[in-house]
Amino acid sequence: MQPTVKADPRDIWQAETRAVAQTAMDLYSEKYGDKYEKAVTCLTKDRDALLAFYDFPGKHWDYLRTGNPIESVFATVRHRTVRTKGALSQKTAKLMVFKLI
Numbered sequence: 001m002q003p004t005v006k007a008d009p010r011d012i013w014q015a016e017t018r019a020v021a022q023t024a025m026d027l028y029s030e031k032y033g034d035k036y037e038k039a040v041t042c043l044t045k046d047r048d049a050l051l052a053f054y055d056f057p058g059k060h061w062d063y064l065r066t067g068n069p070i071e072s073v074f075a076t077v078r079h080r081t082v083r084t085k086g087a088l089s090q091k092t093a094k095l096m097v098f099k100l101i
Contacts, residue, residue: 005032009043013065018054022047076100 008028015021025047033040043050053064077100081093088096 005036008032013050018051021051021054025051073101 008024008031011024012021012028015024025044029040029044053061056064077097080096080100081088
């Protein structure tokens with residue numbers, strides 16, 4: 001696969017170590033900094049927060065790297081509401097969502 005502005009960030013968050021990730025982020029900044037200045041600034045200003053998962057044990061990285069953590073929280077809610085097929089009132093639906101989350 002040819003490197004692109006969309007695919008290159010994968011080298012950052014899939015890096016084996018924090019040092020490799022920081023190097024990949026520096027390369028990304030050099031490569032795309034002129035053309036996408038605002039995006040690169042946004043990425044680099046939060047460097048420590050974006051790479052914070054490297055502070056945790058390696059066995060947890062797959063879970064911490066997930067692209068959509070909010071979606072997994074609502075999977076149970078979606079599962080239950082699809083099964084009820086509109087049988088809930090607004091009040092009982094809110095109660096069910098509150099209890100499931």
